Amino acid sequence: MLMHQVKVLQALASAALEGGRGTNGTAHPQQPPNALKLYEFEGSPFCRRVREVMTTLNLDYEVYPCPKGGKRYRDEMKKLGGRRQFPFLVDENTGTQLYESQDIIHHLFKYYGSTGRTPKKYSHYPKVPALALAGTLANGARGVWVNKKILERKAPEQLLELWGFEASPYTRIVRAELTVLELPFKFHNVAKERWQDQGLAVLRLKPGKYIPLAGGKREHVLKVMGENIQVPYLVDPNTGVKLFESAEIVKYLQKQYGS
Template sequence: MIIPNNKLGFHLKSLQSTMTTLLRGGRGNMGTSKPIMPEKMLVLYEHEACPYSRRVREVMTRLNLDYESRPSPHKGHVYRDELKELAGKAQVPFLIDDNTGDKILDSQAIIDHLFAHYSKKGSTSDKFKAPSGDNATLINKSASVVSMMRGVKAVHPEKNQARGKPNEPLHLYGFEASPFCRLVREKLSELEVGYINHNVAREQIQDVGGFGVRLNMGEYHPIKGGKRDHIMNDVMPDKLQFPYLIDPNTETKMFESKDIIKYLDKTYG
């Protein structure tokens, strides 16, 4: 780890993570308020700094889909070994959709599949088509360079493998473009800890903001009947803040990326 794990290091990582968001031009921010959620959970083998995985996660946010992330960073074994067996090689992203019986290895093919089955339009939006849809272009790869110090390879592969998978997957609420959610995802990738990624995309202009401040000056109201409305009422009452982690293995529920990262290091590091 090149950047130290202290207060200054956290601020530097936050700045780098924000640069990734800026380089991506806001992709992974907005999404539909009423997603077409598959009956069976989608499974995605990925790692955080992979530009091709990022393209898929951005579409997951656009469609506001939940999925099980199985982090498969370089040098890792917890999920990467089974990835090799299932896909024939250790390449990410790799999607398993038990709703359709599909197993897909190519990022553009995954994106086309997601739009075909889980979008109201039923076809891939021009913004997400390759090559104009940014099939790991220079800008996307530059965004990955910013994250190269984190989330690329397993930190302690032998210890991670000895620990194995948690009895139950963790639950992370957030959205792709959030710099602070990204820091938590990077840590989960380093530790090879599987989790359910609950996308809670911004659904309207009133959702836009940062550091606890939104563009609307009055009382905040999510779109009635939308996904954020459900999350606000049923998951984190009276407070809509991301990232939000739930670990059913230890009955832990917590906000704040810095605190979550410390918890993950202590519990799974």
């Protein structure tokens, strides 16, 4: 438990270094009919830029983890794009495959943003991602290297599903574990849509029973989770397991897919 609390503090520091990017997003995302596919790894600062924008646009997408030393999806993406460089986006809706985080970000705002233009704060990232890199280091460089115990294993038949948002420290811990275990998953963004959503599930700024924005994405998410929205939330269709709490989710993933 102490080790898990250390992970939480490191993940909090990582989110703070990025100024909270990847927390808030539109309540009415333009979700494409075919799932966006992102080949990436949690500890990459360039991948983090893209994930932050995915939360801003509140888009769901499929993640194919490519940690250093991994083979499962690194080889697959090289066949698709010709080289191992991250992040790598596959958008079957537009027939597009893209490397380079800035190019991917422009693409996402062009096709799935409300105006078709990239906001200024997302249009000119520095070539050296100093803050995001500092965030990776603050997070103990988790989600960078593969767990070598799983190298010869096959991926689960069905994608796991994870609800969260980029800047959530508890979600970050789970994503890091999914990365090192090379477990593909569908990530359901649960961006905060307004000030009433701010804060932890039991300590939101607006007291009382949580009521999501009518017609917003969180209203639909609440139907999945029950009486309250809490992230991370994991569903494993391969085993029927459904879990809240990052510590319990990590324990489950390690036992089911890492031991």
